[in-house]
Amino acid sequence: MRGPEDVWRQRWLLVVAGGVVxxxxxxxxxxxxLFLLPVTLDRGWPxxxxxxxxxxxxxxxxxAQPLTGMIADRFGSARVIFTGALLYALGLAVMAHAASTGVYTFGVGVVIGIALSGTAFGAVYGALSRLFPADKRGWALGVAGTIGGLGQFWMVPAAQAMIGSLxxxxxxxxxxVVMLVSAPLAVCLRDQPEANAAQPHAGDTIRAAVMEALxxxxxxxxxxGFFACGFQLAFIGAHLPAxxxxxxMSAREASMALAIIALANTAGIFLCGYAGGFLRRKYLLSGIYFxxxxxxxxxxxxxxxxxxxxxxxxxxxxxxxxxxxxxNGIVAQVFGVRYIATLFGFVFFGHQLGSFFGVWLGSVVFDATHSYTWLWYGxxxxxxxxGLLHLPIDDRRVVRVNRGLVEPA
Structure with missing residues (x-):
């Protein structure tokens, strides 16, 4: 029988592995x-x-996020994360050696896009949501996000230095290579979706869970609401340096800005995840957007x-x-964790739809007007x-009247 120290050691192993991935x-x-100007100038592309x-x-x-979520909910998150890391490395290799716009778009847009659905929030947070009980879930997501934020912070100066020297x-x-090295950490995130089958309503299918949420x-x-989040972050992340x-301003200042964002993000993720354990999450989200x-x-x-x-x-x-x-916490709070990766995947699609328009319109508007002003206004x-849309969200747990039961989170 494991003692308290063993339990906490195991919990830290889980959140560290998830955070590093x-x-x-x-x-x-x-x-x-940071690669926008070097790539376009070197290749002569707009x-x-x-x-x-x-x-x-x-x-x-x-x-891809809802689809990888369904796979994770059926076969476990570890396989999804491992495969996603390998795909990510492949996409980066294509990005580095592509000589045509079609091949470059395939590597960066298609391969890395699918890989992100298996290595980022949906897969990792889905695994941690199942591996931790409800009262520890906010801590786990917050700490894993903080570790991930530190990784993002160090990646900025490292990438800028490598661009200049290599x-x-x-x-x-x-x-x-970094993505290849992170792939084996997936073994630490072996959740067991079938374990939730013993919970009430686990007999519901993925289709039934999705229809209930919709x-x-x-x-x-x-x-x-997540659409706006994706639009803002993708626009700033892709176009702020340019x-x-x-x-x-200098390239150093641009890199410094991204590094500050990443460093402050480490504290922001932890504070938001922790605060979500005892404050209404929908009000926290509304405040963040404002x-x-x-x-x-x-x-x-x-x-x-x-x-x-x-x-x-x-x-x-x-x-x-x-x-x-x-x-993620609101989804788990309202619908439970049995199909958390799938349901969060559908919500995250709204985020990524916004990201698509934030990045693409940023380029289109700039090429047409030579200014980013209208994107800032948007x-x-x-x-x-x-911020307004989150206020009326009903965050009470769903009650399945037909069975007279409420699924535990």
Whole structure:
């Protein structure tokens, strides 16, 4: 029989493994904006080519997330995470050596997009949600997210240094090796979806669970709100470095901004995940969107300087990915954890649909107007809308009247 120390050692192993996988996956994704100018200048491609590939990546990530969620809910998350890490490395290899826009778009947009659905929030948070009881779930998601955030933070200066010393293609090759090394950590996240079959309502099929969720207004409101989140983060992550360079700031300042976002994100994820354990998650989400929106409005209204950039990056970082454990928590709170990966996958599709438009429209609008101004305005209005949409969400646990039971979280 395991003692308390063994239990906590096992719990830390789980959250560290999950955090490292997410840190590698999201860290590589977070630095892709640093490659915009090196890739397009070296290949002689317009920014729309780069933007379309990233936009497709976000869209495919969203499309694939419910499907990989279903696989994880049926066969376990470990297989999904391991396969996703291998696909990620393959996509990066294609990105580094592609000589045509079609091959580049396939590697970056299709392969990496699908790989992200197996290595990022949906798969890792789904596994941890099943491996931890409800009273420890907020802690687990928060700590894993914090570790992942630290990985994203260190990835920024590392990627920038490698681009300068090795060249962009070799830097991407190193990132591919990072994903290969992270793949074996999947063994630590072997959840057992079938164990939830002993819970009430586990006889429900995935289809029944999805139909039940789609019938809930709050589920749709989460989707719509997450659309704004994806639009804002993808636009800023992909285009902020180019925006700053266009405004006369250095590549070092652009990298510093991404690093500050990643570092502040480590604290933001933990605080949001922890606060979700004792505060209403929907109100926390609404507050995040309003704060983020105010930060963007002030950023474009005030004169651009290193101080204003650093302040903006810090506030954005605090609110960057804190939405994910809170949204995942609402889904688990309302619908239970039996099909958490599948249901969160459907909600996350809204996020990635927003990401697609944030990246793609950023490139299209810039090529047409030589300015990102209209994208900043769009991000601000979407943030206000998202903050309002979360307020009326019914976050009470679903009651299955036909069986007279409430599924435990």
């Amino acid at each position: 997410m840190g590698a996956s999201l860290g590589v994704r977070n630095v892709q904006g 920014r729309e080519t780069f933007g379309l590939a990233l936009a497709l990546q976000n869209l495919l990530w969203g499309f 060249g962009w293609a070799s830097a991407i090759g190193v990132l591919a 019938a809930q207004r709050g589920f749709w409101l989460l989707n719509l 925006y700053l360079l266009d405004r006369g 704060v983020r929106t105010a930060a963007m409005a002030l950023f474009i209204a005030l004169p651009l300087s290193p101080a204003s950039l650093h302040a903006f990056a810090f506030v954005m970082g605090l609110t960057w990915l804190g939405t994910v454990p809170l949204t 991000s601000i209005w979407l943030g206000v809308l998202s």
